[in-house]
Amino acid sequence: MKRLIYSLAFFACVAASTPAFAQQSGNLRVDFQGPGGHSSGAYGRVSALHAAARAVILIQQSLPAGSYQITNLTGGNSVNSIASDGLIELKVTAANAAEYQKLVAAVTNAAAEGAAAENKFRGVKPGDLTSGAPATVRSAVKPF
Amino acid sequence: MSRPNNALLIAATIVLTTVVSYGSAGNRQGSQATPPPPAGTPATIPPSVVTAAEKIANDPQILALLKDQSTDAAAKARWNQFLELVRIPSPSRQENLKAAEIHRRLVAEWGFTQAEVMTRADGVIPASDTNIVDGLPVYNACVVIKGSYSGRADSQQYKGQFPKVLVEGHIDVVNPEELPKTGDPSIRIKLQPYAQPVVATPEELAAIPEELSFNARGRIVENDQYATASKIFANAKEAEAGGGVRIYVPGYGDMMPSTSNAFVLAAAMKKYKIQPVYDIWICGTAGEEGKGNLAGMKQLYGFDQKAGTGSNPLNFVANFGLEGGGTVNFLGSYRFEMKFKAPVPRGSGSGPSAPEAMAAAIAKIADVKTPSELRDGAPRTTYTVGRASCEPPPAGRTVVPSCSLEVDMRSPRTETLDEIRKNIEPMFQAGASAENARYGRKDGGPEGITLELMWYGLRPAFVAESVDNIAVHAGLQSGIQLGVLTSPTVGTGSGSLNDNVPANTGIPTYQFTLASSAAGAGGHAFWEWGTRGTPAAEVERMHRVLTAALIVSGFHAADGTVVPPAIGPMGKRTREVVR
Numbered sequence A: 001m002k003r004l005i006y007s008l009a010f011f012a013c014v015a016a017s018t019p020a021f022a023q024q025s026g027n028l029r030v031d032f033q034g035p036g037g038h039s040s041g042a043y044g045r046v047s048a049l050h051a052a053a054r055a056v057i058l059i060q061q062s063l064p065a066g067s068y069q070i071t072n073l074t075g076g077n078s079v080n081s082i083a084s085d086g087l088i089e090l091k092v093t094a095a096n097a098a099e100y101q102k103l104v105a106a107v108t109n110a111a112a113e114g115a116a117a118e119n120k121f122r123g124v125k126p127g128d129l130t131s132g133a134p135a136t137v138r139s140a141v142k143p144f
Numbered sequence B: 001m002s003r004p005n006n007a008l009l010i011a012a013t014i015v016l017t018t019v020v021s022y023g024s025a026g027n028r029q030g031s032q033a034t035p036p037p038p039a040g041t042p043a044t045i046p047p048s049v050v051t052a053a054e055k056i057a058n059d060p061q062i063l064a065l066l067k068d069q070s071t072d073a074a075a076k077a078r079w080n081q082f083l084e085l086v087r088i089p090s091p092s093r094q095e096n097l098k099a100a101e102i103h104r105r106l107v108a109e110w111g112f113t114q115a116e117v118m119t120r121a122d123g124v125i126p127a128s129d130t131n132i133v134d135g136l137p138v139y140n141a142c143v144v145i146k147g148s149y150s151g152r153a154d155s156q157q158y159k160g161q162f163p164k165v166l167v168e169g170h171i172d173v174v175n176p177e178e179l180p181k182t183g184d185p186s187i188r189i190k191l192q193p194y195a196q197p198v199v200a201t202p203e204e205l206a207a208i209p210e211e212l213s214f215n216a217r218g219r220i221v222e223n224d225q226y227a228t229a230s231k232i233f234a235n236a237k238e239a240e241a242g243g244g245v246r247i248y249v250p251g252y253g254d255m256m257p258s259t260s261n262a263f264v265l266a267a268a269m270k271k272y273k274i275q276p277v278y279d280i281w282i283c284g285t286a287g288e289e290g291k292g293n294l295a296g297m298k299q300l301y302g303f304d305q306k307a308g309t310g311s312n313p314l315n316f317v318a319n320f321g322l323e324g325g326g327t328v329n330f331l332g333s334y335r336f337e338m339k340f341k342a343p344v345p346r347g348s349g350s351g352p353s354a355p356e357a358m359a360a361a362i363a364k365i366a367d368v369k370t371p372s373e374l375r376d377g378a379p380r381t382t383y384t385v386g387r388a389s390c391e392p393p394p395a396g397r398t399v400v401p402s403c404s405l406e407v408d409m410r411s412p413r414t415e416t417l418d419e420i421r422k423n424i425e426p427m428f429q430a431g432a433s434a435e436n437a438r439y440g441r442k443d444g445g446p447e448g449i450t451l452e453l454m455w456y457g458l459r460p461a462f463v464a465e466s467v468d469n470i471a472v473h474a475g476l477q478s479g480i481q482l483g484v485l486t487s488p489t490v491g492t493g494s495g496s497l498n499d500n501v502p503a504n505t506g507i508p509t510y511q512f513t514l515a516s517s518a519a520g521a522g523g524h525a526f527w528e529w530g531t532r533g534t535p536a537a538e539v540e541r542m543h544r545v546l547t548a549a550l551i552v553s554g555f556h557a558a559d560g561t562v563v564p565p566a567i568g569p570m571g572k573r574t575r576e577v578v579r
Helices: A002-017 A048-062 A098-123 B004-022 B025-028 B047-055 B059-068 B072-086 B096-106 B202-207 B225-230 B235-241 B254-272 B295-301 B354-366 B416-437 B470-481 B501-507 B535-553
Strands: A024-033 A067-076 A087-096 A138-143 B141-145 B164-171 B188-192 B245-248 B281-287 B317-323 B334-339 B382-390 B402-411 B452-460 B508-512 B518-521 B530-532
Touching: A024 A098, A048 A087, A048 B354, A048 B382, A067 B354, A087 A098, A098 A138, B025 B225, B047 B470, B047 B508, B047 B535, B059 B072, B059 B202, B059 B254, B059 B535, B072 B096, B072 B254, B072 B535, B096 B254, B096 B281, B141 B254, B164 B254, B164 B295, B164 B535, B188 B225, B225 B245, B235 B518, B254 B281, B254 B535, B281 B317, B281 B535, B295 B501, B317 B470, B317 B535, B334 B354, B334 B416, B354 B382, B354 B402, B354 B452, B402 B416, B402 B452, B416 B452, B452 B470, B470 B508, B470 B535
Parallel strands: B164 B281, B164 B317, B317 B508
Antiparallel strands: A024 A087, A024 A138, A067 A087, A067 B382, B141 B281, B188 B245, B245 B530, B334 B402, B334 B452, B382 B402, B518 B530
16 A cells, blocks of 8 residues: 555656646656565565565566666675565656656556565465565555 | 786686685585575474573573663663664775774773773784685774683584684675775764655755764764664654654664674673673674675684684684574675776877776676576576776876776575576676777787676575584574564575575574664665664563573573583584694
8 A cells, every 4th residue: 555655646746847848858766665574584485675676577578668767676685685675766768748758657566576476486375474564575666 | 927928818707716716615515406404394393492592581680680671770781781882884895993992992981801802903812723705904992701611621623713603794784885094984874754755865964953962982972863873663653753863874774783782692691790601702793784794703603604614713603694584594795896907008098998998897797687587486586786896097088997897696595696607707707898890909919998806706606404513402492482483484585695604514503683773775875864763672582582592602691500502512614723
């Protein structure tokens, strides 16, 4: 629900501020949040960084070449920990505001699918807990 | 390690990593199948160890020390010390703040002279031959309980070093990732009732209003929050029913309560004039976590990463770790930091992308199934890409110059560790190749993504061929003597601990804990938390550690007799010190 609210607010913001037929570009921040944990002791938990990487590949597949540029991919706090956070930053460019919104929607969808793929690989679903914390990796897309 | 030519780079990387890995862990284990671990089989404890355990555990000096530690005042002092130390950030290889505070307290508060502090602020132990690890100083914090052995006419030494027993726990923690550049670096310790759900994000954690307070000197403020956090419980169920709180702070579980209590034990040994025969060093070690590469232990044991040998320059004869476990087999790990470098942009700037090459590699790695996931009965083998980062584009540009990932692979057996490595290592290049292919660029060409090995981490695996060594004997018998063990049998698991280094160098090692927590979770994550456990358990654990260490070191008992050291004065080593 939080992600949906973010997305709706973002689309509304874009629509209100962009002339309909001007080339549109903007920067997006795609956050992934998971439980993290010890790389060995908590092995089997989802990785927010793995999810982010999966999402980048889905972005490649779903956005036209030249319409985006990844400017950052980061996550995790140490080599021996499952990453609890992942971040993609990218610049998106479209011919007009309507196309731009489609690209943003595609990025949002790729992020969600990347997270879903990581959750599926590790066999967790929304609502599952690990030691009391949410077991899934979640994504959120925001402009910056 | 930058290389102008990608093909050469790849070849050099492969050669280097092969030499590094098989020239170290491989030296000890070879390419042959490792023997089955002996865990689960009983040790044969010599009668002399049984006798020593009984004598030491019941010695009036030892019992007086424990009686002192059993008071409410001592329990409170231990608790406060833990809270005050755990809030000092101590990222791996940046442990200087915590080491400095331990050094300060050793002399100013815990009763030691400067001469008894064996480590320095600059990270140097003068008698070690390994004071720089991975190009960085090593911020260990060690103190000596002086033994009598050096005064004996028949004493032996190894190149100026009399025998020592090491009792150690690490002081580094995975969070925060780096020391803050500005402002108060101290960690805010948050409190949350059990009735509320465990936090799901760092933002939720930061928003918790209840937290512990400290004064300008770093001392805990004993206010209402402190009172709540200080409630003692036996377990999570009692804590939930009795108004307990989750105390969120990195290091609560891994492993500052135990390390902090090691220094409590050191101060108590000093106060009660506990005199061993061999020296006992009590250390808070650096570099156990993250890219630390066991730097603290490598300094103490003179471990050469390229050769895979330990010179044991300080002449330790036995090791006792405080991270718990009681295992005799130690997981090996391979760790890589790989950099994906973008070509210099041309024309429109369109070309292979460093972050997308790295993403391709991580996405491929993310789908790997380990031997234990593929085959019943295979040793538990794990991996993760723990960390990734990208170099920011230069001002006015959007092309990311480079990105780096760090991957960790672990297994208790060489065969399965090498199997997972053989799966994962080619994926670094596969990611680069996939990205190059999207733009029709050749691998190894100047217009494609190139790879660079930035760092290689090795924890030498160790599969014990026997459970019969003095550290295991002393560790088990101390537990039997004090009623916490019923048989001399080691656990069946494997650990990845500081002990990897002494074990691989031939030094007997065993682990305990000095911590007592009612509950906890979230280790290595932003939501690491614990709840205070019973102080009596801490005292019982001190009794066991003290008994075991003194069995090995030897002990001047209150009745004037001497329990002799349980091991000879020359520690093992796999390389000679040059000095």
